[in-house]
Amino acid sequence: MSDVTQTTKHLPTREQVHAAPKVLLHDHLDGGLRPQTIVELAAEVGHQLPADDAESLGRWFAESADSGSLVRYLETFDHTVAVMQNGPAIARVARECVEDLAADGVVYAEVRYAPEQHVTGGMSLDEVVAAVREGFEAGMAASGGRIVVRQLLTAMRHQARSMEIAELAVKWRDEGVAGFDIAGAEAGFPPTRHLDAFEYLQRENAHFTIHAGEAFGLPSIWQALQWCGADRLGHGVRIIDDITVADDGAVELGRLAAYVRDKRIPLEMCPSSNIQTGAAESFAAHPIGLLTKLRFRVTVNTDNRLMSGTSMTDEMHGLVEAFGYTLEDLRWFTINAMKSAFLPFDERLAIIEKVVKPGYAELIAQD
Numbered sequence: 033m034s035d036v037t038q039t040t041k042h043l044p045t046r047e048q049v050h051a052a053p054k055v056l057l058h059d060h061l062d063g064g065l066r067p068q069t070i071v072e073l074a075a076e077v078g079h080q081l082p083a084d085d086a087e088s089l090g091r092w093f094a095e096s097a098d099s100g101s102l103v104r105y106l107e108t109f110d111h112t113v114a115v116m117q118n119g120p121a122i123a124r125v126a127r128e129c130v131e132d133l134a135a136d137g138v139v140y141a142e143v144r145y146a147p148e149q150h151v152t153g154g155m156s157l158d159e160v161v162a163a164v165r166e167g168f169e170a171g172m173a174a175s176g177g178r179i180v181v182r183q184l185l186t187a188m189r190h191q192a193r194s195m196e197i198a199e200l201a202v203k204w205r206d207e208g209v210a211g212f213d214i215a216g217a218e219a220g221f222p223p224t225r226h227l228d229a230f231e232y233l234q235r236e237n238a239h240f241t242i243h244a245g246e247a248f249g250l251p252s253i254w255q256a257l258q259w260c261g262a263d264r265l266g267h268g269v270r271i272i273d274d275i276t277v278a279d280d281g282a283v284e285l286g287r288l289a290a291y292v293r294d295k296r297i298p299l300e301m302c303p304s305s306n307i308q309t310g311a312a313e314s315f316a317a318h319p320i321g322l323l324t325k326l327r328f329r330v331t332v333n334t335d336n337r338l339m340s341g342t343s344m345t346d347e348m349h350g351l352v353e354a355f356g357y358t359l360e361d362l363r364w365f366t367i368n369a370m371k372s373a374f375l376p377f378d379e380r381l382a383i384i385e386k387v388v389k390p391g392y393a394e395l396i397a398q399d
């Protein structure tokens with residue numbers, strides 16, 4: 033794909049993908065717990081799980097999430113959210129998240145969760161954010177500076193607390209919170225339902241992404257961008273519905289697809305998650321292949337590592353196998369992601385220049 037593609041001799045191995053610096057913009061905290069941690073936390077609070085040991089529980093999540101429906105996929109979160117209702121539990125999950133991402137070679141991550149889902153045990157919204165912050169700080173300190181992690185605060189689209197959560201994101205913006213998001217069932221809950229929250233965030237010069245174009249199509253993407261002013265699209269896979277490829281290979285972009293590409297709107301693509309919820313058939317059939325060829329601002333993400341039994345290494349290696357991507361292509365995805373992060377510009381640049389580029393240069397030189 034890139035003009036330097038020919039410089040590497042073979043496709044990156046799994047070890048090379050693992051060793052490469054990776055950037056993750058779309059990962060849910062409550063979708064990435066270690067199965068063993070769920071078992072232990074559930075025992076502490078007396079929550080009944082669908083399986084008793086970590087191995088069967090991990091399998092249960094992957095199988096239950098493999099339903100072909102976003103709504104059924106989301107039901108599995110009942111068990112992770114249930115064990116994240118007190119400060120120490122939330123801080124532990126947050127710390128382990130950072131440890132797991134660092135061990136996977138992720139150098140920068142924005143991890144999201146919905147604070148409003150963690151207050152049934154009596155915590156305030158502020159206490160939830162503080163607990164996640166404590167866990168992230170501990171994880172980053174333990175990594176010895178190998179990874180930087182920020183929070184994104186999500187509001188649930190079927191609920192009515194988005195304004196409150198947007199205010200929370202602005203309140204904590206200098207203390208580990210980089211932005212805002214809405215998630216949950218997409219069909220029937222358009223982004224404009226939360227327009228007041230998005231308008232507030234724009235007035236506050238704050239950043240936000242919107243899950244759009246996953247379980248619902250172009251109208252959702254259009255609203256997210258043209259009504260709500262999203263900086264990025266969570267998934268955005270259905271933008272493919274606005275692109276036609278003729279038999280002779282000629283490609284035509286509709287107005288919305290052209291806008292997304294022209295304005296360099298980042299697409300937070302999550303191949304494994306899309307396969308589980310029915311938004312894509314397989315890695316090879318995933319729209320990421322065409323969108324990458326057309327030079328949309330594509331990024332690669334995990335969404336929910338537990339439910340998809342995946343990692344950044346797995347997602348990128350799956351793409352290597354499906355599309356023959358080289359180390360240069362993986363570097364392109366990674367720089368796309370870092371450019372699109374909600375971190376201040378100088379900090380983004382420092383990670384690109386001091387971590388991402390040298391990391392890939394070393395791997396390419398050794399190849």
Ligand SMILES: O=c1[nH]cnc2c1ncn2[C@H]1C[C@H](O)[C@@H](CO)O1
Nearest residue numbers: 060062109144145146186215216243
């Ligand atoms: O891919 C997704 N689409 C919509 N909502 C999602 C997705 N993955 C996770 N969620 C929901 C379930 C979680 O409880 C919530 C906050 O992380 O976000």
Ligand SMILES: [Zn+2]
Nearest residue numbers: 215243266335
């Ligand atoms: Zn998501």
